[in-house]
Amino acid sequence: MPNHWVHHPIDTPAVLVHQEILQKNIHDMAVFAKTYHLALRPHIKTHKIPEIARMQLAAGAVGVTTAKLGEAEVMAAHGITDILIAYPIIGKEKLKRLEELRKIAKVMTVVDGREQALELSQYANERNLQFEVLMEMDSGLRRCGVLPGQDALALYRELAELPGIRLQGIMTHAGHAYGATGIDQVREIALQEGTIMVETAQLLREADLAAPEVSVGSTPTVRISGQVEGVTEIRPGNYVFNDLTQIRLGVATQDQCALRVATRIVSKPAEDRFIIDAGAKTFALDQGAHGTTGVSGYGRVVGHPECTIARLSEEHGIVIVQGATKLQVGDIIEIIPNHSCPVANLTNEVHVVSRGVVSAVWKVAARGKTS
Amino acid sequence: MPNHWVHHPIDTPAVLVHQEILQKNIHDMAVFAKTYHLALRPHIKTHKIPEIARMQLAAGAVGVTTAKLGEAEVMAAHGITDILIAYPIIGKEKLKRLEELRKIAKVMTVVDGREQALELSQYANERNLQFEVLMEMDSGLRRCGVLPGQDALALYRELAELPGIRLQGIMTHAGHAYGATGIDQVREIALQEGTIMVETAQLLREADLAAPEVSVGSTPTVRISGQVEGVTEIRPGNYVFNDLTQIRLGVATQDQCALRVATRIVSKPAEDRFIIDAGAKTFALDQGAHGTTGVSGYGRVVGHPECTIARLSEEHGIVIVQGATKLQVGDIIEIIPNHSCPVANLTNEVHVVSRGVVSAVWKVAARGKTS
Structure with missing residues (x-):
């Protein structure tokens, strides 16, 4: 992958x-x-x-x-x-x-x-x-x-x-x-x-x-x-x-995760800190379903184990970098969330990808229908 | 109030x-x-x-x-x-x-x-x-x-x-x-x-x-x-x-909280447990802004200090009742959330109330506009 x-x-x-x-x-x-x-x-x-x-x-x-x-x-x-x-x-x-x-x-x-x-x-x-x-x-x-x-x-x-x-x-x-x-x-x-x-x-x-x-x-x-x-x-x-929760439970592998968030590094205010343009309004604050807290951080940055999503405010993800990284401001990274259900619930649409390109945009038609 | x-x-x-x-x-x-x-x-x-x-x-x-x-x-x-x-x-x-x-x-x-x-x-x-x-x-x-x-x-x-x-x-x-x-x-x-x-x-x-x-x-x-x-x-x-976060910080009083969630008790599966029809999809999992965890529980049930919103799954709030309560299945309760910003972000519209009645419904027009 x-x-x-x-x-x-x-x-x-x-x-x-x-x-x-x-x-x-x-x-x-x-x-x-x-x-x-x-x-x-x-x-x-x-x-x-x-x-x-x-x-x-x-x-x-x-x-x-x-x-x-x-x-x-x-x-x-x-x-x-x-x-x-x-x-x-x-x-x-x-x-x-x-x-x-x-x-x-x-x-x-x-x-x-x-x-x-x-x-x-x-x-x-x-x-x-x-x-x-x-x-x-x-x-x-x-x-x-x-x-x-x-x-x-x-x-x-x-x-x-x-x-x-x-x-x-x-x-x-x-x-x-x-x-x-x-x-x-x-x-x-x-x-x-x-x-x-x-x-x-x-x-x-x-x-x-x-x-x-x-x-x-x-x-x-x-x-x-x-x-x-x-x-x-x-x-x-x-x-x-x-x-990530299913991965943690041993129920799925990373290759079976069909949802990711593409987010951009928008700031590097300190040597060990990146800011990405996705926060709690994209990932939610879930650390697992039903309020469980089984995973650490707020998602896995695919291909970049040096990055930990340490904190989320609503529109900012605060990523702590340990050791060397090739990532820089402007780069797009892809993140597997802790819990995919609230991620789908927070977005108005998802981008369907196939062979490296966006092939369709689907509306999350039943999002917010909590009543 | x-x-x-x-x-x-x-x-x-x-x-x-x-x-x-x-x-x-x-x-x-x-x-x-x-x-x-x-x-x-x-x-x-x-x-x-x-x-x-x-x-x-x-x-x-x-x-x-x-x-x-x-x-x-x-x-x-x-x-x-x-x-x-x-x-x-x-x-x-x-x-x-x-x-x-x-x-x-x-x-x-x-x-x-x-x-x-x-x-x-x-x-x-x-x-x-x-x-x-x-x-x-x-x-x-x-x-x-x-x-x-x-x-x-x-x-x-x-x-x-x-x-x-x-x-x-x-x-x-x-x-x-x-x-x-x-x-x-x-x-x-x-x-x-x-x-x-x-x-x-x-x-x-x-x-x-x-x-x-x-x-x-x-x-x-x-x-x-x-x-x-x-x-x-x-x-x-x-x-x-x-x-509730502003109340905790000493910046606002309950009378200055202009947003509440009206939710219904839908089940009473045990003597000390109510289930309400609002969960993390309504309240979010915030215990305070920017990931702070200053308040306990997931909101204040107005007028019912015997109730603690102990857990949230996506559509269920699990309320623990300590001591006597007059509340029963079917009752509507009103809850002041920990953090009002994500509550507004999760709902498609808010009900404006004045003198006991809903006077208008406003669309949360910029919700989900995270890009």
């Missing part, structure tokens, strides 16, 4: 997506899903780009997952018609939007508590609708989700009896894998993720409750948890781009 | 701007500038909203400061015609854009090294143009900027001799004040900021070099450094909104 994907000057900062690496990442995950007879429902919150969602569907995905209703609305407006919104829907404003969205797409949402379920049920029942839902499980992230065992059984039973709701099974996101020390701990978490889900599904079925879908997520864990017998669906997101 | 600015349900998360507090913050800074005979050139990177820039100009600002050329282009397109781009301009692509921008607005940029200056000079000279520039000084942030004393004198002398460049003086940003322990240290940094700049200007004038502008910035320091005799211009940005 050369240090530079783009071989001509480019207005910086620019978020680059490598077309061939992207295509290979999408292909490889589709092959994995096919091999293990899993439905692949990629999470589009990583890219938020309809063009990439379409590539994922073309490779065999059954539909997409979105983080919010707003992202789902954008995907549906771009012709994607099978969507899981992996977030509880609460409040009249959102229920109305959900009702509208159902007119143009098959939509499923999640529930992890009775308050949400009662509101959904009442709204649907009054309008003679049926909302399809998955019950969200907590497999260790301690964010949303019902705990496995009796808690899960009790809530699922309650949900199953509510009018206006059609329960489709269970889902979880083992995001705590992002805080793992390395691949061994990732495997352990992944195995637990799959096992918890399959055992819970078993518990539900023993109580004569239908739970056809057993859906797991997360790029680090999915190639392990997806192999646990009884899991039916996987929802990885980050794999399309990968990033 | 009531716990809620908006007294009716609102689709969440929503970034709220309180019209009267905003207006008062703008007024107060304008009065300060007038009292001390300072030009006020507010930094619009905090809000990125033409409507607010116009309010600042109406209150007496001489023009605006922007972080990047892209922000300046948006402001100029909205009729704002006196702009300082507080960033070095490097590369042919940007020089062309700068040349275009000069046709519709009076534009000034900054330089802190000879490489940038030579490129600007050559480009301007070939086209028979004059670019107005300020020389950027390092008053302690250790980011961009020339060190005061002989370094400053030598570079300024060199710049003064270049064709195509019209030197207008010096500027600095004492952003290291954001890392201060409290108001006493802020005052110390501010006094140093003003003194360094005035002494440097004196050094230049003793060498028969014209330096009409002596421009300082930063909301925490500006009311002190602006009073140093010889400073001519102030460029505060954050003061329009303020945030």
Whole structure:
């Protein structure tokens, strides 16, 4: 891999997506899903780009997952018609939007508590609708989700009896894998993720409750948890781009990272300090997903191990240089970010590169759709 | 101050701007500038909203400061015609854009090294143009900027001799004040900021070099450094909104914070844990400007000291509740963020509130204009 994907000057900062690496990442995950007879429902919150969602569907995905209703609305407006919104829907404003969205797409949402379920049920029942839902499980992230065992059984039973709701099974996101020390701990978490889900599904079925879908997520864990017998669906997101966090976890190599930031050295105010024209407004302040802090610095300068991105203010990256460097003011460098998802969320568009040139510019159509 | 600015349900998360507090913050800074005979050139990177820039100009600002050329282009397109781009301009692509921008607005940029200056000079000279520039000084942030004393004198002398460049003086940003322990240290940094700049200007004038502008910035320091005799211009940005960081530094009170995030409790998966529908995609991961980590948690839940925003993933805020609370799933809470600038940068629009209702929606027109 050369240090530079783009071989001509480019207005910086620019978020680059490598077309061939992207295509290979999408292909490889589709092959994995096919091999293990899993439905692949990629999470589009990583890219938020309809063009990439379409590539994922073309490779065999059954539909997409979105983080919010707003992202789902954008995907549906771009012709994607099978969507899981992996977030509880609460409040009249959102229920109305959900009702509208159902007119143009098959939509499923999640529930992890009775308050949400009662509101959904009442709204649907009054309008003679049926909302399809998955019950969200907590497999260790301690964010949303019902705990496995009796808690899960009790809530699922309650949900199953509510009018206006059609329960489709269970889902979880083992995001705590992002805080793992390395691949061994990732495997352990992944195995637990799959096992918890399959055992819970078993518990539900023993109580004569239908739970056809057993859906797991997360790029680090999915190639392990997806192999646990009884899991039916996987929802990885980050794999399309990968990033330094996936490298740190042992889940991807640098050659599998499809997203970089091209940035320019704009100042050299001291012998050991460069300033680049990308800061927290480009890289975000992530040192790993879910607030984990597993990597040091704010990205890897490709081909320049002498450089550490030590600090970020909003529009400045402060790069500390240790030892000799050939870099000088005006040079463009390419950086693999710690976490590619917020990078895509901060930019209005990405530059698609292929064979050294920018072949397309894609709008990040669902960026900022947090509502 | 009531716990809620908006007294009716609102689709969440929503970034709220309180019209009267905003207006008062703008007024107060304008009065300060007038009292001390300072030009006020507010930094619009905090809000990125033409409507607010116009309010600042109406209150007496001489023009605006922007972080990047892209922000300046948006402001100029909205009729704002006196702009300082507080960033070095490097590369042919940007020089062309700068040349275009000069046709519709009076534009000034900054330089802190000879490489940038030579490129600007050559480009301007070939086209028979004059670019107005300020020389950027390092008053302690250790980011961009020339060190005061002989370094400053030598570079300024060199710049003064270049064709195509019209030197207008010096500027600095004492952003290291954001890392201060409290108001006493802020005052110390501010006094140093003003003194360094005035002494440097004196050094230049003793060498028969014209330096009409002596421009300082930063909301925490500006009311002190602006009073140093010889400073001519102030460029505060954050003061329009303020945030928890300004409260921590002793520079603003909660009643002076004009920006909040309205977010909804969407889940209560454990007795001591709420999940809100705003995460790092709304609040960013800032614990203070310039990567400082002065505040704990990710925002203040107004009226609910029992709540701590302990973790953020992209779309989830994990709130830990200590002791009793009346809050429940479905409730909307309002949160003062740690750092208001990235919050405005992440949202596509802000909801202006006045007397309990949303009176306008303003587009964050210059958001994401990092190039």
